[in-house]
Amino acid sequence: xxxxxxxxxxxxxxxxxxxLVKQRLDAGEDPLEILGDSxxxxxxxxxxxxxxxxxxxxxxxxxxxxxxxTEMVKPHLKxxxxxxxxxxxVIGTVAGDIHDIxxxxxxxxxxxxxxxxTNLGVDVPKEKFxxxxxxxxxxxxxxxGFLTPAFDAMKETVAAVExxxxxxxxxxxxxxGQINEDIKKYAKADAYGKxxxxxxxxxxxxxxxx
Amino acid sequence: xxAKKQWAEMTWEEKRTERFKRWLTAxxxxxxxxxxxxxxxxxxxxxxxxxxxxxxxxxxxILPVSNFAAYYGGSDLRTVxxxxxxxxxxxxKFLHELGDSDTFFGPGMxxxxxxxxxxxxxxxxxxxxxxxxxxxxxxCVEGEYMKADEYDAxxxxxxxxxxxxxxxxxxxxxxxxxxxxxxTTIEEIAIMSFVSYGRPDVQAAFEALLKAGRESMxxxxxxxxxxxxxxxxxxxxxxxxxxxxxFDTLGDxxxxxxxxxxxxxxxxxxxxxxxxxxxxxxxxxxxSSIGDSGVPIIMMPLHKGADGFMSxxxxxxxxxxxxxxxxxxxxNEGIMPILFAEGGYNTRLDIIKELPKGAVAWWFxxxxxxxxxxxxxxxxxxxxxxxxxxxxTGTAQEVKRYCQNLIEICAPGGGYILSGGANIDEGxxxxxxxxxxxxKEYGIY
Numbered sequence: 001x002x003x004x005x006x007x008x009x010x011x012x013x014x015x016x017x018x019x020l021v022k023q024r025l026d027a028g029e030d031p032l033e034i035l036g037d038s039x040x041x042x043x044x045x046x047x048x049x050x051x052x053x054x055x056x057x058x059x060x061x062x063x064x065x066x067x068x069x070t071e072m073v074k075p076h077l078k079x080x081x082x083x084x085x086x087x088x089x090v091i092g093t094v095a096g097d098i099h100d101i102x103x104x105x106x107x108x109x110x111x112x113x114x115x116x117x118t119n120l121g122v123d124v125p126k127e128k129f130x131x132x133x134x135x136x137x138x139x140x141x142x143x144x145g146f147l148t149p150a151f152d153a154m155k156e157t158v159a160a161v162e163x164x165x166x167x168x169x170x171x172x173x174x175x176x177g178q179i180n181e182d183i184k185k186y187a188k189a190d191a192y193g194k195x196x197x198x199x200x201x202x203x204x205x206x207x208x209x210x
Numbered sequence: 211x212x213a214k215k216q217w218a219e220m221t222w223e224e225k226r227t228e229r230f231k232r233w234l235t236a237x238x239x240x241x242x243x244x245x246x247x248x249x250x251x252x253x254x255x256x257x258x259x260x261x262x263x264x265x266x267x268x269x270x271x272i273l274p275v276s277n278f279a280a281y282y283g284g285s286d287l288r289t290v291x292x293x294x295x296x297x298x299x300x301x302x303k304f305l306h307e308l309g310d311s312d313t314f315f316g317p318g319m320x321x322x323x324x325x326x327x328x329x330x331x332x333x334x335x336x337x338x339x340x341x342x343x344x345x346x347x348x349x350c351v352e353g354e355y356m357k358a359d360e361y362d363a364x365x366x367x368x369x370x371x372x373x374x375x376x377x378x379x380x381x382x383x384x385x386x387x388x389x390x391x392x393x394t395t396i397e398e399i400a401i402m403s404f405v406s407y408g409r410p411d412v413q414a415a416f417e418a419l420l421k422a423g424r425e426s427m428x429x430x431x432x433x434x435x436x437x438x439x440x441x442x443x444x445x446x447x448x449x450x451x452x453x454x455x456x457f458d459t460l461g462d463x464x465x466x467x468x469x470x471x472x473x474x475x476x477x478x479x480x481x482x483x484x485x486x487x488x489x490x491x492x493x494x495x496x497x498s499s500i501g502d503s504g505v506p507i508i509m510m511p512l513h514k515g516a517d518g519f520m521s522x523x524x525x526x527x528x529x530x531x532x533x534x535x536x537x538x539x540x541x542n543e544g545i546m547p548i549l550f551a552e553g554g555y556n557t558r559l560d561i562i563k564e565l566p567k568g569a570v571a572w573w574f575x576x577x578x579x580x581x582x583x584x585x586x587x588x589x590x591x592x593x594x595x596x597x598x599x600x601x602x603t604g605t606a607q608e609v610k611r612y613c614q615n616l617i618e619i620c621a622p623g624g625g626y627i628l629s630g631g632a633n634i635d636e637g638x639x640x641x642x643x644x645x646x647x648x649x650k651e652y653g654i655y
Contacts, residue, residue: 056518057475098341099349100352101352148346148598148602151599182597182604183603
């Protein structure tokens, strides 16, 4: 039965998914199992995205579906969900830029792949990134930006991390609209990723997850 | 009457020729000198031939700038959005100091900050108004400005939906317009029809509209002054109007990205019906807006049909049909659409080549130009695509080398215009001059 939920979610069969979740809850199953299966289903969605079988609409739709499943399961949870997290990642859209479609997809994909994500939102000043890195002690920072003003904002954010002496302790990835390998060099980041699954691959590589 | 009938009977190519002839002869423009007029004629001819896949004296160049002049002139976007004298001063300084170029973008894309504030515009944030003061571009705020269950209302009566639902959501000052009845309720016995217009909040909304109108008049006169000066100096404008693909109109500022993507799964029929409705509205409004400009070109920035944003199947189902309809409506009126494909369009090349030869031009951002030339080269003019990253962080020499390579790939046989992948607001003006040097050195046919 668990295989069913994983595959139904991966295939985005929304009605069947919600029906099966209800059945399994009614049967008194461990809600954590249901959430675990759902997560596995979304991981398959991510893999299909990386393989160009799925695109942005499927990611968005699967995200909403997972949200609905989580809402259904929540009242049945007796204790807080303890998922094994692979590592912490701080992400945000840099100062002067308010775009967050890509940012939120990266958040979602890192989360379902087992990372503990701190999403600082949009138009984030460099000081706030530094503060969050110090507070969370996350080894990875992800900077998002859609427009050309992000070039300098990314560079300044990386420099701010360096100023407080954290640069060699963390890895920084960047991505978004006009961002590319040139800007990786310009901003002195460690990597550029073209989409959310590349962000997941980078985070896994940097935290030693196979 | 007779002339109008003739127009209706013309083929799109004949209409195109007529419109381009008017652009070339520029009957209402008083040039500053004979030299300026000669240069204007050369430049328009260069573009016209490139658009129509004919060889020309050399590859034309569109310098990829948006708010560049503001920063070049020592000011910033925040200032010129509010101070029209500064807007004129910076743009004129750039116009007079840049040197030779094939076209010039006037300040028409810099909105009046005062006007936006009068109406309390919620759809945009701009420097000092919702985003950090030093950012160089105004930005759209993602949101669901139309709810998932409002498709029927939009399709049934778009004007009513706009006036009483959409506008009150995106303009804070127009919120009270919810309280007026639809105009179609005003019928013969107009006894009660105007009572709601007496409400103080509704009156304030109309006051705001009047005030925004007065402010817009001041703004447009500043914009026109600079744009006309550029034309009189011999720099043709290449944007007569702006338009969008119906999927983007719905996805950008009505349903939002998440909303429209959910609708693709949950209510595809309603989405299709709304796009059809929006297509016809777009066609009408764009055609009427281009009427007076004399420039027979409509620019269409494209967003959510890019590589990765949807599958090919989804593109063919949701994006292309109404987009193609809008494009062909412009083409059939003799207008040249420039389709600005933001992001990558590598996977769409095979479908977009189906448009009639010479009907449109494609401006590419991150698309592989060698492949674009190969697939589209004998069907459409291609424009692009020096990366903004190189223009803003590279040297003039690097830019020139990059342009040389692009010209070698894209220029053979004609149908190519050198430009950026997207526009820049800041950077070394010599990097722009390097683009002009490149077309003059390497782009001669």
